[in-house]
Amino acid sequence: MEAAIFLLFAVIALGSALMVVTHKSPVYATMSLVVTLFSLAVMFVLLGAPFIGALQVLVYAGAIVVLFLFVLMLLNISKEEHQQEGQTVHRWVALLGAGAFVGLLVPLLYRATQGRNAGVLTEEFVSIRAFARDLFTRYLLQFEIVGLLLLVAVVAATVVARKPPAAPSGASGTESPVSEVEP
Amino acid sequence: MSLPSSVPVSWFLVLAALLFAIGIAGALTRRNGIGIFLSIELMLNAVNVALVGYSRLLGERTGQIMVLFVMAVAAAEAAVGLGLFIAVYRQRRTIDVNRLNLMRW
Amino acid sequence: MRPLDLLWLVPALPIAGAALNGLICLFWPKAPKATATLIGVGFPGVSMLVALAAIWQYLHGTNPAPFEQTLWSWTAGTFSIPIAFLLDPLSVVMLFIVTFVGFWIHVYSAGYMSHEPGYRRYFAYLNLFMGAMLLLILANNFLVMFVGWEGVGLCSYLLIGFYFDQSFPPQAGRKAFIVNRIGDFAFLVGMFALAAKYGTLTYSKIFPVVVGAPEALKEHYALGLTFAGFVALCFFIGAMGKSAQIPLYVWLPDAMAGPTPVSALIHAATMVTAGVYMVVRSNAIYQLAPEIGTFVAVIGAFTAILAASIGLVQNDIKKVLAYSTVSQLGYMFLAAGLGAYTAAVFHLGTHAFFKALLFLGSGSVIHSMGGEQDMRKMGGLRKYMPITFWTFALGTAAIAGVPGLAGFFSKDEILHNTAATGHWGLFAIGLFTAGLTAFYMVRAVAMTFFGKFRGTHDQEHHLHESPWVMTVPLLVLAAGAVGSGWVGIPELLGGGNTFHHFLSPVIADFSNRLPEHAAEQAEMAASTEWLLLIASVLAGLIGIGYAFKLYGRGEFGGAVWAKRFPAVYRLLDHKYWVDEIYDRLIIRPLGAFSRFLWKGFDDTIVDGSVRALAWATELTAEGGRLSTTGNVRSYALYFFLGVLGLFWWILR
Numbered sequence: 019m020e021a022a023i024f025l026l027f028a029v030i031a032l033g034s035a036l037m038v039v040t041h042k043s044p045v046y047a048t049m050s051l052v053v054t055l056f057s058l059a060v061m062f063v064l065l066g067a068p069f070i071g072a073l074q075v076l077v078y079a080g081a082i083v084v085l086f087l088f089v090l091m092l093l094n095i096s097k098e099e100h101q102q103e104g105q106t107v108h109r110w111v112a113l114l115g116a117g118a119f120v121g122l123l124v125p126l127l128y129r130a131t132q133g134r135n136a137g138v139l140t141e142e143f144v145s146i147r148a149f150a151r152d153l154f155t156r157y158l159l160q161f162e163i164v165g166l167l168l169l170v171a172v173v174a175a176t177v178v179a180r181k182p183p184a185a186p187s188g189a190s191g192t193e194s195p196v197s198e199v200e201p
Numbered sequence: 202m203s204l205p206s207s208v209p210v211s212w213f214l215v216l217a218a219l220l221f222a223i224g225i226a227g228a229l230t231r232r233n234g235i236g237i238f239l240s241i242e243l244m245l246n247a248v249n250v251a252l253v254g255y256s257r258l259l260g261e262r263t264g265q266i267m268v269l270f271v272m273a274v275a276a277a278e279a280a281v282g283l284g285l286f287i288a289v290y291r292q293r294r295t296i297d298v299n300r301l302n303l304m305r306w
Numbered sequence: 307m308r309p310l311d312l313l314w315l316v317p318a319l320p321i322a323g324a325a326l327n328g329l330i331c332l333f334w335p336k337a338p339k340a341t342a343t344l345i346g347v348g349f350p351g352v353s354m355l356v357a358l359a360a361i362w363q364y365l366h367g368t369n370p371a372p373f374e375q376t377l378w379s380w381t382a383g384t385f386s387i388p389i390a391f392l393l394d395p396l397s398v399v400m401l402f403i404v405t406f407v408g409f410w411i412h413v414y415s416a417g418y419m420s421h422e423p424g425y426r427r428y429f430a431y432l433n434l435f436m437g438a439m440l441l442l443i444l445a446n447n448f449l450v451m452f453v454g455w456e457g458v459g460l461c462s463y464l465l466i467g468f469y470f471d472q473s474f475p476p477q478a479g480r481k482a483f484i485v486n487r488i489g490d491f492a493f494l495v496g497m498f499a500l501a502a503k504y505g506t507l508t509y510s511k512i513f514p515v516v517v518g519a520p521e522a523l524k525e526h527y528a529l530g531l532t533f534a535g536f537v538a539l540c541f542f543i544g545a546m547g548k549s550a551q552i553p554l555y556v557w558l559p560d561a562m563a564g565p566t567p568v569s570a571l572i573h574a575a576t577m578v579t580a581g582v583y584m585v586v587r588s589n590a591i592y593q594l595a596p597e598i599g600t601f602v603a604v605i606g607a608f609t610a611i612l613a614a615s616i617g618l619v620q621n622d623i624k625k626v627l628a629y630s631t632v633s634q635l636g637y638m639f640l641a642a643g644l645g646a647y648t649a650a651v652f653h654l655g656t657h658a659f660f661k662a663l664l665f666l667g668s669g670s671v672i673h674s675m676g677g678e679q680d681m682r683k684m685g686g687l688r689k690y691m692p693i694t695f696w697t698f699a700l701g702t703a704a705i706a707g708v709p710g711l712a713g714f715f716s717k718d719e720i721l722h723n724t725a726a727t728g729h730w731g732l733f734a735i736g737l738f739t740a741g742l743t744a745f746y747m748v749r750a751v752a753m754t755f756f757g758k759f760r761g762t763h764d765q766e767h768h769l770h771e772s773p774w775v776m777t778v779p780l781l782v783l784a785a786g787a788v789g790s791g792w793v794g795i796p797e798l799l800g801g802g803n804t805f806h807h808f809l810s811p812v813i814a815d816f817s818n819r820l821p822e823h824a825a826e827q828a829e830m831a832a833s834t835e836w837l838l839l840i841a842s843v844l845a846g847l848i849g850i851g852y853a854f855k856l857y858g859r860g861e862f863g864g865a866v867w868a869k870r871f872p873a874v875y876r877l878l879d880h881k882y883w884v885d886e887i888y889d890r891l892i893i894r895p896l897g898a899f900s901r902f903l904w905k906g907f908d909d910t911i912v913d914g915s916v917r918a919l920a921w922a923t924e925l926t927a928e929g930g931r932l933s934t935t936g937n938v939r940s941y942a943l944y945f946f947l948g949v950l951g952l953f954w955w956i957l958r
Binding site for chain 2: 020021024028031032035036038039040044047048051054055058061062064065066067069070073074077078081082083085086089090092093105108109112113115116117119120123124127128131132134135136137139143148149152153157160164167168170171172174175176177178179181
Binding site for chain 1: 940943947950957
């Protein structure tokens with residue numbers, strides 16, 4: 019049963035991932051990414067991390083990808099232009115590299131996990147309460163640092179994307195969406 | 202409550218490796234800046250799967266907490282990166298990285 | 307304050323004058339010309355007055371010991387060089403000649419150069435030259451002497467190349483400088499040897515030690531020579547350069563490219579005598595190296611006759627005088643080499659007067675001729691410039707050895723000493739050279755002043771006696787040419803040979819330590835001396851008479867000889883092809899070798915290696931540049947491939 023679910027969503031995840039990297043329309047690509055993210059949320063649940071799965075749906079699919087879509091709409095980017103001359107070598111090298119990466123990684127993973135089985139999932143491992151306790155005790159400092167990082171990112175994004183005060187060029191961009199959250 | 206565990210963790214890891222490779226290929230071949238970003242998100246997610254997989258394999262929750270941090274960083278990165286794209290687009294009217302060649306000699 | 311205490315002012319004043327004129331040149335280019343004259347002539351003038359006062363006080367002082375004045379000491383470790391001045395009989399003689407003759411030449415220059423551009427520059431150089439020469443003769447050690455030595459070399463270069471906008475003078479200046487450097491190098495080596503042995507270069511510390519222990523200098527040192535021989539040879543090679551002896555005399559005739567007063571001052575009266583002065587100053591060493599002394603005498607004799615024979619056929623009035631100078635310097639070295647140091651200095655002194663006079667006279671002629679130096683275009687100038695003629699004639703008589711004039715006494719002294727030491731071959735050369743000297747000088751006088759004028763009509767119209775600033779120095783020097791010999795009238799003629807006795811304290815006395823030296827001073831019979839005297843007078847008179855016979859009526863009687871011995875004439879006319887031989891033997895091989903070092907070594911290997919490095923760098927950079935496409939995706943790809951490589955390396 020689980021194997022069937024895994025295989026189904028693995029195929030969906032890989033297929034939509036391929037769509038993400040190949041589809042000419044950025045909007046379609048982004049939507050495919052949403053599909054991938056949903057499939058991976060299922061994977062997290064299968065791995066006994068339902069809270070991570072929920073975060074995946076809420077934060078990733080719900081917030082980050084929506085941000086992407088906002089920007090895409092804002093900039094009104096259409097399909098990619100046709101590949102230029104001389105880019106084929108680059109493509110093939112990149113694909114070959116990716117293949118080599120898989121070729122290196124898969125045997126490694128196989129060897130690393132060979133003969134090792136995951137233990138039985140316990141209530142304690144799955145529980146959000148335990149997760150929260152770990153997060154706010156052992157990893158409190160890291161958590162705070164990440165909070166600070168997010169704050170900095172918000173400020174930075176605001177500064178970077180803000181329309182220059184007296185831009186002389188006619189390249190008057192649209193208002194940045196992040197400027198709405200300017201403190 | 203007893204949860205299923207009949208799927209070997211290595212499957213998840215292989216899935217993560219494949220996703221990562223797809224992400225790399227995308228990041229290297231896409232010319233649209235947003236496309237590259239999407240590919241990087243793919244790679245991050247592949248890593249997340251691997252982290253949760255190992256967390257499951259080792260019975261250790263640290264992997265999951267790591268995933269939480271990765272998500273936070275990804276959010277921050279998306280915010281700053283997209284801001285940058287907006288700024289670049291204002292200047293150059295494009296986010297095709299082939300045309301953003303100011304670093305040329 | 308005693309005048310002797312002001313001795314340091316003597317070299318300092320001309321140097322200050324040079325500096326002052328140089329600074330005015332730089333910062334006040336529109337300064338009135340009178341300031342240049344005032345500084346350029348005034349400073350050497352005051353210097354002369356101080357020198358004369360100091361000499362007067364020295365001669366009348368109760369203490370006949372040499373006077374030394376130390377300004378300060380330059381010390382390096384245990385080696386110390388005092389910047390100090392010395393006044394002893396030898397430097398008194400030199401000081402008198404340099405300041406007195408030098409001053410009058412400065413006065414003369416004010417007239418001669420008055421129409422020249424670069425008037426102030428000229429005086430700056432001339433003053434600097436005088437300062438350097440005074441430093442040379444007043445130094446109390448070899449190093450300070452060397453400073454002056456180099457200073458006069460530098461000024462010589464500057465003044466010979468004074469007309470730097472023409473092509474020949476700068477070349478001549480370079481030639482003088484380079485030829486002098488060859489000698490300077492040997493002089494330096496000699497100084498090093500002395501410093502290494504005695505740890506000092508001060509005369510008063512070296513010479514007493516030499517006299518006290520002459521055996522130490524007779525030991526074998528280097529090149530198969532004794533120490534004394536080695537140092538003497540090095541010093542003599544230095545003197546060869548400065549005093550224009552074979553084989554380094556070639557620069558002096560070319561040095562005539564400079565203004566004529568320069569020729570008078572530098573190339574007749576003072577600078578070229580530096581070598582003689584130096585040899586006489588080091589006489590203690592030369593006395594211990596008789597083999598080098600003989601060598602010096604032979605070189606001197608051959609220089610004398612070689613230069614005199616070239617002088618026979620020169621048509622350029624200054625060239626005649628130049629070769630005459632070389633020839634007379636040869637006489638001085640003939641004397642110095644044979645141990646007759648006082649005779650050498652005596653001739654140096656008289657020669658300074660009459661040769662300066664002759665040069666200034668020729669300058670007066672050239673001035674009047676509008677720059678013409680070729681005697682074939684002169685003639686009959688006697689009528690137009692009587693003062694120049696009479697003074698020039700007096701100078702000629704003096705150099706030709708007419709009895710009673712300066713050159714007669716000094717030259718006779720040299721010939722006498724040559725015969726007295728038994729060098730009859732050298733004596734014959736000297737005698738013959740005396741005849742030649744008389745001949746070519748009278749030939750010059752006859753071609754210039756007798757007969758009819760052979761120049762252009764314009765030149766004839768322009769002929770005039772020179773202004774008083776030029777004639778007064780001529781008269782003063784003419785007086786010197788007549789009278790300067792009287793200080794050294796030999797005992798044979800009823801004189802006291804005052805000069806010889808005055809200088810004798812400077813000559814190291816080895817008679818106590820080395821008895822064989824005393825034996826050399828054999829007395830001659832009075833009759834023999836009279837015979838020698840008459841022979842030398844006769845040689846001069848024959849030369850004078852024959853020159854008058856050939857050239858006296860303004861005809862080129864010498865052409866008869868040129869037709870009869872065309873080969874000899876060509877040989878002399880081309881100055882024995884010495885310049886050509888040097889060119890083939892030294893300059894061209896050196897040039898070829900230098901070119902090889904330049905093209906073959908420096909360009910190919912030294913520059914080549916640097917260029918190769920640059921080329922490799924550029925190539926690498928070119929290659930690297932191609933990778934810098936500015937395409938971010940390419941960078942990402944390289945980055946990824948690098949990661950992949952690392953990954954593989956870790957996992958393998």
